[in-house]
Amino acid sequence: MSAPTHLETDILIVGAGGAGMYAAVAAARGGARALLVDKSLISRGGSTIMAQMTVAVAMGEEEPDHWTHHLADTLTAGRGLCNEELSAVLCRDAPDRIREMDQWKVGWARGENGRMRQVMAPGHQLQRCVYVDFLNTGPAVAKTLRTQVAQGDNISRVSGLTILDVVVRDGRAVGAVGMNMEDGSPVTIAARAVILAGGGLTRLYARNSASVNMNGDSYAMALRAGADLIDMEFPQFFPIGHLAPRLVGMDPIMWDPFRYKLGGRLLNGNFDEFIEHYGENDSGKYTSMRDETSYAIWKELEAGRGSPAGGAYLSFEHIPEAQLRAAFGPVIDKLAENGIDLTKGPVEVAPIAHYHMGGVRVDTRMATRVPGLYAAGEAVGGANGANRLSGNAITEAFVFGERAGRFAAEDIDQETLVWEESDAAPILEALAALKSRARPVDQHRDATAGKLWRELQELMWNDVGLLRTDEKLARALGRIRDMRRNDLPALRPSSDAGYNMEILDWYDLRSGLLVAETIAAAAINRRESRGAHQREDLPNQDPAFEKNQTVALEGDAPVLGWMDVVRAPRELLPVEAAQ
Amino acid sequence: MTPEFVTVKVQRGAEGENLRMEEFDVPYRDGMSVLDALMWIRTHVDSSLAIRYSCINANACKECMMRIEGRTQYACTARLETGGATIEPLHNKRLIRDLVTDIVPPKETLGNLLG
């Protein structure tokens, strides 16, 4: 085993999306040296750059608003399970972050009066969501933060460095081990603090809106380092993901802004409106929340009233072309290139795995229960409870990223760099062992890794997806455990050194399978339906389950527990509720 | 008539190795992208095929640039032609392996950090 490359820094940040980049800027501002790494390319690999829509924030530029109103809406959407301290911090800090991004010239859309434009989005009682035209929020945010990161004196950045595990010494996070994608060589990193900002887990589902890097690494690494997770049974399904015809060059959840800017009609296979039949009033206003809409589409499908490709129709045929063009400009041409003319016919949409409400359990300083280990962005659980409001995720990436960087920089004053190669040895040895069981060069065509990924995705989609039952969940849990115990250890990667995707697949699967097990197990234990967790066999919400579920690792096995919901102190409560 | 399968030819091999073209028959779906075909190969035939991509649909990450029928394109927006396609890595970037070239900005490399 050749000696690994060794790096040292004050704060290691794993993942360079919105949260990771903001954390790097804040850490450097706090006087720390930051090392920002990404398994893909800095700013490009995750969900942030894909987000084409909006960011929720109580700026009050269109109509009077206050962060406590934003909080009230967030708590309502969260169906009783939000960690209210985290939600309060999210909503309270948001205007500062949006203003800071504005100073950094992100280019929030503005009206003729010079005020930021803020639009309505489902679940918000007010016009609260800022954006960058046209459907350019994510790319603009990514570019702005990338520039800030590049200008930071104390920030180093490395692309193509996949972090495999956090290194823990005497219960404290002291660094990490990674793999350089270009040549597969190991890299050790000593750090006084580590921030996990690797995004979500939606790749675990066959139908998802995410990038390929969203396989739950942050959750799995946190577990293995001794931190605990919360609310893992709550991946969110975005109701109207694009389904057909095949559309390239567009984010599959792009229909949302169309719907709330223009009011599209959602129709079943018989061209009838149906949301009303599920107790929701949606008539053209598009106010029903994500969990409710997803549920309704799924139920229509089950009843044999789906669209041909297996979803629902979304129609804008009633909207004049000029109005479409005014609202979406060049996007209309892009659709035309895909053979889609919204004035002539509907598109087909269906629910799609989109975001994860659950994640690493942290306090309001973004610290996990492991000293020196922090988390930020979608990797964090709690702020959004059982169902996330549209627009809250980018806000979460900014606010939690900034806080993680700032507080980590404060906390490390007490800490020195400690590094013993032996602490990293088990992680390095596992990588060496995986390489040493590479299959012979003459067996180079093999898709065992790809097939295992596909099987996991189908299993999660069918049995741990939108509509759950004890039977489906138990079956999935059994097979996931089997895959962890038998299929994964049996995988033999190719012997290639450069950009070995099968070694990456192995590590991605190792995280993905562990995280999948926590989702299935948590879903079995939650014996009710709430928010994004819908049980066909237990269709009602049960007040007895107004509590959060935690997961920790004992040996190799996830162990579940319950905890009381963290309620906000009075001074953080929404104005209405405090009266 | 849309064909059931389409043949794609993909350049394989790493920097300094014997480079070769390999053929794969990929099930054809209307409107599919070249990236769809490459992902299908990784899932069903050969997971060792090296490609660089993140966002799959949004054309946001800009990582999937390669040469398709001799033209530099994004694999995720190029449609797979029913007549098949020849797919090679970028010519003007250093080859790492298969379709992956070194497109990492110089200031973001490990080498740069180590000085």
Ligand SMILES: Cc1cc2nc3c(=O)[nH]c(=O)nc-3n(C[C@H](O)[C@H](O)[C@H](O)COP(=O)(O)OP(=O)(O)OC[C@H]3O[C@@H](n4cnc5c(N)ncnc54)[C@H](O)[C@@H]3O)c2cc1C
């Ligand atoms: C298509 C789409 C549209 C969306 N639209 C909106 C919207 O309009 N509004 C909104 O509020 N939210 C939206 N969301 C959600 C929102 O974009 C995300 O929740 C948010 O951007 C997450 O930011 P993040 O920084 O936590 O993670 P990400 O931006 O996902 O970044 C995580 C990074 O970590 C890297 N990484 C992962 N594992 C490792 C590892 N082991 N080692 C090194 N690096 C690693 C990844 O490569 C990635 O670059 C959307 C999501 C998607 C997928």
Ligand code: FES
């Ligand atoms: S995969 Fe992201 S641009 Fe092609």
